[in-house]
Amino acid sequence: MSASWTARAKDLGFRALLLGCVGLCVLLLGLLLVDIVRDGAGQLSFDFLNSFASTNAGQAGVEAALTGTLWLMGICAVFIVPVGVASAIYLEEYADSTKWWNRLIEVNIQNLAAVPSIVYGILGLAFLVRGPLSLGNVVLAGGLTLGLLVLPVVIIAGREAIRAVPPSIREGSLALGATKWQTIWKQVLPASIPGIATGVILALSRAIGETAPLIVVGAATFIAFNPEGLDSQFTALPIQIFDWISRPSNDVNNYKPLAAGGILVLMILLMAMNAVAIWLRNRYERKW
């Protein structure tokens, strides 16, 4: 071999450096998980899931936060599924990308995906909580704010799923006399549902951990009841965790394990959602 000894040593060194960098990231992730499990595992119990917030750290639990989070996710899903899928269908099947307004929509969605989440909170505060809609700091306003925040994720995933359906399917359907909408509704959408569902779950798993926009739209930190309707005040898991982290702990009331316990509940929900997404992708993924 012509490669000199030093060149090969450098090559090996570089490879080790790259592996070291990747290893460092994995190490940090591992440390984080171990730290949280160690701090919070002792909290996980039936009582923790079934108790409301309390100034007495020994009795506090996540019930209101957990149900609040489930309400938020429900509202968010009801909003993002129809709007996101309809936008994706429009952009992939109808939009003529030479028209300036369609290009505007595309660049706009790309940009929205990178707008800081706290800015969505400000939008929610100005338009949903106060201002035109004046809903107040209720669970509906929180859910819609999160919905707007993750809408680009659903649209982008939906477009990819629709694009993956080969044109021959559409052409076959059109040739048999179906209209454009019949083709989309009966052929294209059913074939792209797994991809869309994966996108929706990923969007929800981003929404479930968002804290900053909920702080701004006024999720309350001390709520000792579950939401009773769309116009109910609410708290959510990340908000409850944030509250526990910010409380000064002392010997009588130590809030740190509570925060870690809340984080564990949140991470378990997240992992369950991701597992469903991965299962969906593997189960229904289809090569044309």
Add this chain to the structure above:
Amino acid sequence: MEAAAASAAAQRAVPVIGAARRRWGETAIRGLLFVAAMISVLTTTGIVVSLLRETIVFFKSVGLFEYLFGTVWTPTFEPASFGVLPLLVGTFLICGIAMLVAVPLGLAAAIYLSEYARPPVRKTVKPVLELLAGVPTIVFGYFALTYFTPNILKDILGLHIDVFNALAAGIIMGFMIVPTVASISEDAMSAVPQSLREGAFGLGASKLHVSLRIVFPAALSGIVASIVLGVSRAVGETMIVLVAAGQVASLSANPNLPHYTITSFIGAQAKGDIPTGSVEYKTIFALGMTLFLITLVMNLISIRFVRKYRQVYE
């Protein structure tokens, strides 16, 4: 006469292609879908309108010059002062620390995944790295405050550091941004045609040379895009700084001390229920506008760079 009639008949015999009649249902559906797609445009409009309305009110009482170049940020104390510089210093100090972590680690991961890793290794390493982007940021904040600062920075590295400090927030934020830098850079590196690599190998170049002198420059626009997007993420990140970086608006660039950022100030103010029209309320919108403009410029730069590398090789 007869010939003309025959040709007219022939013309009539040509079948009509296309819809026999206008389908109003189809048109209505198309309209509905367009309306749905416009919701995202309305979101942007809503953001701009809501920010602008209160920002204009804000600048009626505070001079633009005072805001941009003032060095004291005490909007809620007497005497109130609205110089945003301390917040910008905090924001870009933490962002800078984050990028010092995210750029080398992210690019190393990208080169490893695109040039070195065999497909099965790639298939396991990539999702593990992506997990870093999936962890809720409040969790990173908790980790930075309760583990990274006391156990790693203080005990292992022996730094004299505050409980709340910019360094831990910045480093942890850097790890959060690694997947952003890595995945866009890796996309760009994978888009570099194989023939370029083969040409270099044919001339006797080592893998190190090919990675750094062929693939890296060829993918540069994508790499720049990933870094700019990473900066935009770092500037907009709220919870890590709000939890771990403390709440002091200062011009100091000492990373061992607590620092406010634009986002953490908004978060800290919004925690209480702020009355509409109050100073705090207007301040939040002015800061939101500042943040939106900074990230908007970066996002547009990043979108442009991504388009550039796509045009070259696809």
